[in-house]
Amino acid sequence: MGSISLQHVKKSFGEVQIIPDISLDIKDGEFVVFVGPSGCGKSTLLRLIAGLEDTTSGTILLDGQDMTKAPPARRGLAMVFQSYALYPHMTVRDNIAFPLKMAKAPKEVIDQKVEYAARTLNLSSYLDRRPRALSGGQRQRVAIGRAIVREPKAFLFDEPLSNLDAALRVNMRLEITELHQQLKTTMIYVTHDQVEAMTMADRIVVLNAGNVEQFGSPLDLYKKPANRFVAGFIGSPRMNFVDGPEAAKHNAHSIGVRPEHFKLSRDPLANAWKGKVGVAEQLGSDTFLHVHVEGLGLMTIRTDGDQTFSHGDDVYLMPDPTRIYRFDAAGIAL
Amino acid sequence: MARNVSTGTKIGFTFAAWAIALLLFSPILWVLLTAFKTEAEAIANSPTFLPQNFTLENFSAVQDRSDYVKHATNSILVSVGSTLLGLAIGIPAAWAMAFAPTKRTKDVLMWMLSTKMMPAVGVLIPIYLIFRDLRLLDTVHGLTLIMTVINLPIIIWMLYTYFKEIPVDILEAARMDGAELYNEIVHVLVPMAVPGIASTLLLNVILAWNEAFWSITLTSGRAGTLTAFISSFSSPQGLFLAKLSAASLLAIAPILLMGWFSQKQLVRGLTFGAVK
Amino acid sequence: MATAQTRTLSRIMMAPAVIVLLIWMIVPLVMTLWFSFQNYSLINPMMTGFAGWANYIYVLGDPSFTQSLVNTLILVGGVLAITVIGGTFLALLLDQPIWGQGILRIIVISPFFVMPPVAALIWKNGFMHPGYGVLAHLFEFFGLEPVDWFNQYPLFSVVIIVAWQWLPFATLILLTALQSLSEEQREAAEMDGANAINRFYHIILPHMARSITIVILIQTIFLLGIFAEIRVTTGGGPGYASTNIAFLVFRTGILSNDIGAGSAGGVVAVVIANIVAFFLMRAVGKNLDA
Ligand SMILES: Nc1ncnc2c1ncn2[C@@H]1O[C@H](COP(=O)(O)OP(=O)(O)OP(=O)(O)O)[C@@H](O)[C@H]1O
Ligand SMILES: [Mg+2]
Numbered sequence: 001m002g003s004i005s006l007q008h009v010k011k012s013f014g015e016v017q018i019i020p021d022i023s024l025d026i027k028d029g030e031f032v033v034f035v036g037p038s039g040c041g042k043s044t045l046l047r048l049i050a051g052l053e054d055t056t057s058g059t060i061l062l063d064g065q066d067m068t069k070a071p072p073a074r075r076g077l078a079m080v081f082q083s084y085a086l087y088p089h090m091t092v093r094d095n096i097a098f099p100l101k102m103a104k105a106p107k108e109v110i111d112q113k114v115e116y117a118a119r120t121l122n123l124s125s126y127l128d129r130r131p132r133a134l135s136g137g138q139r140q141r142v143a144i145g146r147a148i149v150r151e152p153k154a155f156l157f158d159e160p161l162s163n164l165d166a167a168l169r170v171n172m173r174l175e176i177t178e179l180h181q182q183l184k185t186t187m188i189y190v191t192h193d194q195v196e197a198m199t200m201a202d203r204i205v206v207l208n209a210g211n212v213e214q215f216g217s218p219l220d221l222y223k224k225p226a227n228r229f230v231a232g233f234i235g236s237p238r239m240n241f242v243d244g245p246e247a248a249k250h251n252a253h254s255i256g257v258r259p260e261h262f263k264l265s266r267d268p269l270a271n272a273w274k275g276k277v278g279v280a281e282q283l284g285s286d287t288f289l290h291v292h293v294e295g296l297g298l299m300t301i302r303t304d305g306d307q308t309f310s311h312g313d314d315v316y317l318m319p320d321p322t323r324i325y326r327f328d329a330a331g332i333a334l
Numbered sequence: 335m336a337r338n339v340s341t342g343t344k345i346g347f348t349f350a351a352w353a354i355a356l357l358l359f360s361p362i363l364w365v366l367l368t369a370f371k372t373e374a375e376a377i378a379n380s381p382t383f384l385p386q387n388f389t390l391e392n393f394s395a396v397q398d399r400s401d402y403v404k405h406a407t408n409s410i411l412v413s414v415g416s417t418l419l420g421l422a423i424g425i426p427a428a429w430a431m432a433f434a435p436t437k438r439t440k441d442v443l444m445w446m447l448s449t450k451m452m453p454a455v456g457v458l459i460p461i462y463l464i465f466r467d468l469r470l471l472d473t474v475h476g477l478t479l480i481m482t483v484i485n486l487p488i489i490i491w492m493l494y495t496y497f498k499e500i501p502v503d504i505l506e507a508a509r510m511d512g513a514e515l516y517n518e519i520v521h522v523l524v525p526m527a528v529p530g531i532a533s534t535l536l537l538n539v540i541l542a543w544n545e546a547f548w549s550i551t552l553t554s555g556r557a558g559t560l561t562a563f564i565s566s567f568s569s570p571q572g573l574f575l576a577k578l579s580a581a582s583l584l585a586i587a588p589i590l591l592m593g594w595f596s597q598k599q600l601v602r603g604l605t606f607g608a609v610k
Numbered sequence: 611m612a613t614a615q616t617r618t619l620s621r622i623m624m625a626p627a628v629i630v631l632l633i634w635m636i637v638p639l640v641m642t643l644w645f646s647f648q649n650y651s652l653i654n655p656m657m658t659g660f661a662g663w664a665n666y667i668y669v670l671g672d673p674s675f676t677q678s679l680v681n682t683l684i685l686v687g688g689v690l691a692i693t694v695i696g697g698t699f700l701a702l703l704l705d706q707p708i709w710g711q712g713i714l715r716i717i718v719i720s721p722f723f724v725m726p727p728v729a730a731l732i733w734k735n736g737f738m739h740p741g742y743g744v745l746a747h748l749f750e751f752f753g754l755e756p757v758d759w760f761n762q763y764p765l766f767s768v769v770i771i772v773a774w775q776w777l778p779f780a781t782l783i784l785l786t787a788l789q790s791l792s793e794e795q796r797e798a799a800e801m802d803g804a805n806a807i808n809r810f811y812h813i814i815l816p817h818m819a820r821s822i823t824i825v826i827l828i829q830t831i832f833l834l835g836i837f838a839e840i841r842v843t844t845g846g847g848p849g850y851a852s853t854n855i856a857f858l859v860f861r862t863g864i865l866s867n868d869i870g871a872g873s874a875g876g877v878v879a880v881v882i883a884n885i886v887a888f889f890l891m892r893a894v895g896k897n898l899d900a
Binding site: 071073081085086 | 510513525
């Protein structure tokens with residue numbers, strides 16, 4: 001079991017309020033991702049759940065039990081750090097066994113669990129090495145191994161993949177997702193990579209300046225962003241925003257159109273926005289066009305990779321009328 | 335350091351450096367050589383460089399006459415004992431300051447350092463009287479206590495600078511793994527800080543071994559350390575040059591060896607981390 | 611950055627160290643201060659009671675105090691001059707491309723590990739003895755009259771011994787600082803056409819300035835308390851010729867058993883040390899943030 005519930009959790013460092021007031025309910029077995037810009041308080045929130053920091057006020061319930069004041073060792077959670085935080089003086093085996101030793105598990109149980117974790121994570125041939133002699137991906141796996149042997153109520157990951165190269169990240173992403181499907185344990189995963197967020201999460205928490213902007217499934221966030229911040233944050237490339245008279249036509253303070261929701265043409269279209277191509281980024285599968293639209297500014301357009309555009313081409317843009325997001329003056333979705 | 339210089343220049347510098355170094359080393363060399371000479375040879379009118387009649391009798395004479403072994407034992411007890419006691423007090427304190435710092439941590443550190451600057455003579459008289467009344471004068475444990483206190487600031491400072499280099503993540507990982515404070519310190523922090531702790535230990539054994547003020551003023555025959563023992567030869571009644579050298583050699587040799595091994599860390603320790 | 615629990619634990623963890631040092635700092639110092647205003651002599655137990663400033667007047671007014679103060683200044687100043695100038699020179703030399711640098715480093719640092727009484731005795735009996743000392747033999751070899759160092763130049767002799775012990779310390783610290791000066795910085799200066807002397811004044815010396823300050827301050831702390839070297843060689847004499855403040859307190863308080871006057875001297879020593887400490891703390895404290 002591993003449900004996590006935050007009730008009016010607040011956190012200040014001295015005078016600075018980092019988390020004004022957060023309430024969240026995370027269900028048992030869920031994979032929840034915290035995303036948000038750098039410095040928005042993702043790690044702080046995770047550390048509050050872990051017990052590595054005190055809440056200034058509010059309550060943290062694990063499985064319905066009040067754990068607000070419990071030390072990390074007693075919360076039954078496992079954490080995987082961005083820096084891996086392996087014990088450099090211990091072999092891989094001892095690293096993985098450490099939590100079990102702390103729990104005073106009998107030796108046979110320890111051996112058996114370490115073997116099992118090593119097999120699951122493809123670490124069997126490295127058990128007698130020191131962390132120093134491992135690659136980044138292997139270290140990450142050891143850190144995960146150390147987390148799983150405890151059979152924790154929940155796993156907490158703080159940007160575990162950000163030190164790995166792109167290819168390895170994709171691999172590890174899949175491995176962690178698979179691990180979740182296998183263990184069905186609650187996981188909270190902090191990242192600022194929205195691809196990770198979209199692909200791994202059951203539900204995503206979008207944080208901004210210590211506030212929850214929206215909490216929902218990835219597709220919910222994509223399709224029904226609660227506000228301009230979420231709309232801009234989820235989706236890549238970013239949503240294009242337009243305000244002023246063009247927005248007023250839609251009875252909104254501002255409107256947003258995702259790069260993939262345009263009809264693009266070289267020939268004039270009725271009611272379309274006219275622009276000039278600035279930079280064309282050709283990825284092969286897709287092409288991203290940065291178009292200077294008269295009176296509206298720079299827009300990003302996604303189109304298929306077969307089309308070739310070059311700098312200075314005239315283009316006409318037509319937003320898909322069913323997929324225009326409308327926001328009021330406070331940025332709330334209408 | 336790959337500067338291009340002519341071989342001639344290099345020979346010149348090498349010669350000058352070795353000449354000065356040997357000049358500085360000559361008193362130690364003198365002890366080393368004289369310790370193996372006979373008394374007659376040591377004070378001969380036409381001095382010799384190498385011992386002509388190599389002898390070990392000075393060493394046995396030193397032991398017979400003034401019980402070198404007893405004083406050496408006292409030195410070991412006091413220097414090792416005070417260092418271990420200092421580490422036992424200092425490691426938890428340095429842990430606290432390095433990993434759970436507060437606004438006042440810096441002030442506390444500076445204050446600890448300032449106690450090191452209090453001149454010993456400023457407190458000699460009360461300590462002497464307190465020791466007299468508590469019957470701690472001329473006892474090994476009394477001297478060990480004093481030595482612990484006077485070296486504690488250096489121990490804490492050195493440990494602090496070494497602990498600061500350990501990422502706090504790893505200690506937090508230990509906490510998440512269910513380690514209570516004791517296990518966090520014993521199974522994670524201390525093994526990781528072994529090199530730092532070892533050089534702290536080494537430097538403090540050296541400092542305590544060579545400490546002369548308190549060992550001379552607070553001990554005499556029974557608990558005398560080697561510094562007190564050697565000082566008692568200030569007027570060498572019956573003990574001549576060769577024997578004095580033998581005694582001196584025995585007193586400095588172990589520390590010299592330890593010093594050579596720890597000289598790199600020494601800079602950091604003695605400057606309180608200000609020069610690394 | 612921690613929980614209330616770790617903060618509580620950290621206070622508990624620091625408590626032994628703080629308590630021990632607090633007691634060490636306060637109790638004896640208060641007692642010294644108290645004694646310094648008392649008539650208290652172990653020889654003359656009839657003399658008791660509040661003494662007012664009498665002990666201070668006695669200590670400060672005695673010519674031996676003035677002489678000890680002057681001696682202390684000469685001792686500290688002389689040793690500092692020799693070790694800092696010599697240490698800078700030696701560090702520069704050892705930093706040159708030479709054969710056997712590693713061994714040289716070890717040889718040069720050695721005197722620092724020699725315990726003060728041994729250092730004093732080697733110099734007293736092996737080198738400076740007017741009859742069979744190495745220096746006496748050397749003087750004779752050149753046809754000169756051997757010098758009775760400790761009687762003729764007692765303070766100077768003590769300065770030599772102490773400087774011998776501390777020169778390695780200064781050299782080692784300054785060499786470490788010198789080696790942290792990056793090769794690029796030097797090369798850049800060479801490219802700019804700076805000659806050796808200009809390089810020394812404009813690049814090397816400014817870089818070493820901080821380390822030199824630290825060497826001066828740390829040595830001063832230790833040099834103010836020079837004790838064993840005097841005790842073993844001259845015993846403070848002849849007369850008070852080689853007595854410094856530290857030794858004066860020992861002479862008055864322990865040897866003459868005048869607790870009151872000795873304590874007053876102790877308080878004076880503390881005041882002097884505090885003035886120095888003030889500057890050292892500022893130098894070291896600045897480094898804490900870095
Ligand atoms: N111990 C601390 N004391 C004071 N301020 C802190 C402390 N820890 C974090 N902060 C501040 O709290 C804010 C949130 O930090 P946090 O580490 O939670 O951000 P984050 O969302 O994890 O960012 P990133 O994506 O860069 O990791 C930052 O402004 C940071 O400066
Ligand atoms: Mg973070």
